[in-house]
Amino acid sequence: MKKLFNWLGNIAGIILAFASYQILECFYFLPYQLEKMLHINYAILIVLTVVATVLVVAFIFYLYQSQLKTANEWQFNQSPHWDVRRLLIMLVGLILIVVCAYSLQILLGMTKSTSANQATLDKISLQAGGLFIPMVCIIAPICEETIFRGLFFNTFFMKETRINKWLGIVCSGFVFAYMHDPSITKFIIIYWVLGCILAWVYMTTKDLRYSILTHMLYNSLPYLLNSVSLLMK
Template sequence: MGSYLNRQILRIVWIVLLFIGYQAATAFLSTASSLAGTNPDLAAKYIGLTLIASALLLWLFHWLYQKQLAKNNPRHFGHTPLTSKRLWQFILLFAIMFGIQLVWSQLIVHHILPSPSNQKLVDQGVMQLPLWNTIYDCIAAPYFEETIFRGFFLNFFFSKNTLVSNVLGVFVSGLIFGYLHTLSFNWTLLLYASLGWLLSFSYLYFKDIRYNIALHMLNNILGSI
């Protein structure tokens, strides 16, 4: 029992540290964005820090994820080939994500719900530094978030391939994903949590994190248009 608790605590620490690393890279880019209009030279240095931090983190995330799967992989996650059936299933999941975003945007347009504060920050960064923020939000961020919230989280804490473990894993992963995007309990949390639940389901269904990353990327690209 003691060894199990120690192992779980160590896993929590690892996930927290990886999330902090991801937030640090994001903070470098946010600082570059805020300086872009007043101090371009310093902004360029922070862009450099963002690129270096992101490259190191991408390598670290990939290495740790592959190492974790090699050590314990009861669900047999890995690389599954893209068949016509999986392609249509992927398109269906993306259509559901698009539908969620569309309904939510209409609720915002008609002033039924407020615009997510997280999205306001993203939009502000894109306005200040369009190219680098768009690249980061549409490529780097989906990789980091899917590896943390789906790859590591579900593999570490809900690794048993049972109905109870799968349902709880999807629910908790999506809820944490939603809360960390809002940092409050409100209706906006439900938006991000629903996207997190869909992505968690995708990970367990396809058993290949690349499908998740692609879904997340497409969703962010759609949001940036």
């Protein structure tokens, strides 16, 4: 009975963490709308955004750490946290994501089309101002990796077995993909593969820092490449 209550508590934690993340997105994606709705100036909104970010990220990490204290057969998040081997795994994961994303776009004939999720993000970027890039490149990877990798494995694949590892990677990848493409278009295949690679990085390094960093670098690539192209002109 205790295990059942712990499991239900973990599920409730995932729901609360995702809901908190969705609320936080509003601060970054709808700043001017919130500014008008709350009748505050932009400077105060920025302060509220920073406070909300700290609270939400701290809350999600607290849930993750609490789960690890209850059960951690996989030995996640063990010291030392940084070493060359895991940095190389992270680099391999980043290269795989880039290669797979580009290759799948070609194979599926999607080089000239855009997913609904990306189209929405492109539209949001026009109205979010300077808060869009920090959300996409920093905050989103932290929250999404903690929820879709950390909390997910701690809840549904706690037992350290080979089957659980690979089944967890596939399932984690699909949940990640579905949240990015709930309409289940052909783009879900790309998101699924990307999610699986991020899950593989997490399960291979046993440390959330590496999948977060991989996710951050991938999301930052378009902006980094754009900056490089501008400097070369």
